[in-house]
Amino acid sequence: MNRTLPTLAAAGVLLAAPWVLPTTASAAAPISDVKISWSDATHTKIKVTWTEAAPVANTVEIPGEEPVTVAAGAPNQALLPTATVGRTSADGKHQIAVRGPNGAEARSVEFDSYVYAPPSIQVSFPAYDQLRWTVPVDTAVDGTPNDPLDLPGPTKYEVTWGNGTGDPDPLHGPFPNSCGGASTATTSPTGTIAKPDGPYELIVGGVNEWGSAAVKAVPVDTIDDVSVVEPGRTSYGATTTLTGHVGGSVLDIEEYRGVCWKYSGARTDTTVVVHQRTGNNEPWTVVGTTKTDVRGNYSATFRNPGHRQYRVVVANSLPRADDYRGAIRFGADSRTVAVRSQTRIVSAKFINPVVALGTQPQAYLWADPAGSQRAALQFKNASGAWQGLSYKTLSAGRGLLTFPWNKRGVTQFRWWVPGSPTVDEIYGAAFTLTVR
Helix, strand or coil, X not given: CCCCCXXXXXXXXCCCCCCCCCCCCCCCCCEEEEEEEECCCCCCEEEEEEEECCCCCEEEECCCCCCXXXXXXXXXXXXXXXXXCCCCCCCCCECCEEECCCCCEEECCCECCCCCCCCCCEEEXXXXXXXXXXXXXXXXXXXXXXXXXXXXXXXXXXXXEEXXXXXXXXXXXXXXXXCCEEEEEECCCEEEEECCCCCEEEEEEEEECCXXXXXXXXXXXXXXXXXXXXXXXXXXXXXXXXXXXXXXXXXXXXXXXXXXXXXXXXXXXXXXXXXXXXXXXXXXXXXXXXXXXXXCEEEEEEECCXXXXXXXXXXXXXXXXXXXXXXXXXXXXXXXXXXXXXXXXXXXXXXXXXXXXXXXXXXXXXXXXXXXXXXXXXXXXXXXXXXXXXXXXXXXXXXXXXXXXXXXXXXXXXXXXXXXXXXXXXXXXXXXXXXX
């Protein structure tokens, strides 16, 4: 008889289910749905959120940056400071990774931290008291268009001019100063800045939610003082000389210390332009140019053309080829001075200074400017006073007056020449006639 072995179940023996390792929380809690946004309007921190099946401790990081740890019982949220986030190129990419303790990981969408840094700044002077700056327009292609951290709007530019007007450095006295100044933001790649009171450094950089970036600074020097000393009055056509001094300032910014040194002193080898005009409402014209010496002094000599107003100008200037600083400079004008002109007597004499009694002497006059002035011949009478004798209308500034004279001895004569809108009158020097 065949015997059948009872089954284990029938024998009342139960088999346990197959054995497996206990499941850890991280293995049972996959990470997903990592989202990024700005934490607030200051754009100083990135807000990161995610989901997971069960609470675990997490690390949140931009690969290569310092991670942030989030405890298991804390909300699935982290704030990453943006100050340490490395800048990318326009087509560069970052991702934020959220990791569990046993290797589970999820990542955010890609984003960039690109800030446009203008490669150059072009400067010009649209007006004597204005500086125009222009930077190339950003043409880079965004490698992560519409990422969650991108803010809408056109490219913005931050224009900063540091002028050393900040708080004095307590270790070094009034200078160096912290590099105070002013800044403004614009969406235009060009703009103007008014002439400053002193030197500064111009910086133009791109600016967006990630901060600002600039790779080029332009030193802006200033001419602070142009003095002028005038003679007051000189003869028409004679040499006239203006003298004076030119002083200016430059700013040296120590980037690593954030302080500014201001240097003021004489401006050597600086071109000085002399302007003239005939009246307050008349246009200025150029007389000529000269240069300052090693002490910043200048001298300008020219012919007196009649009553004039003068000023001395140091023009605005763009960077010179031999200037390693690449500085531009705001110029300055001197005060306006007046130099009057006086009729010049070129020659006043008798054709024959010694004549016989009964001979009519001939008095000659040559005056400049060469006009048709009505000059007067005077003589010194017995009382020692000058007395008028006769008039002579000049032709091209010259005239010969013949007159009767029946007085023996030596007599002094002189010419008086009237003024005009461009010259003052003049009494000439005395000359003598001897009658025998």
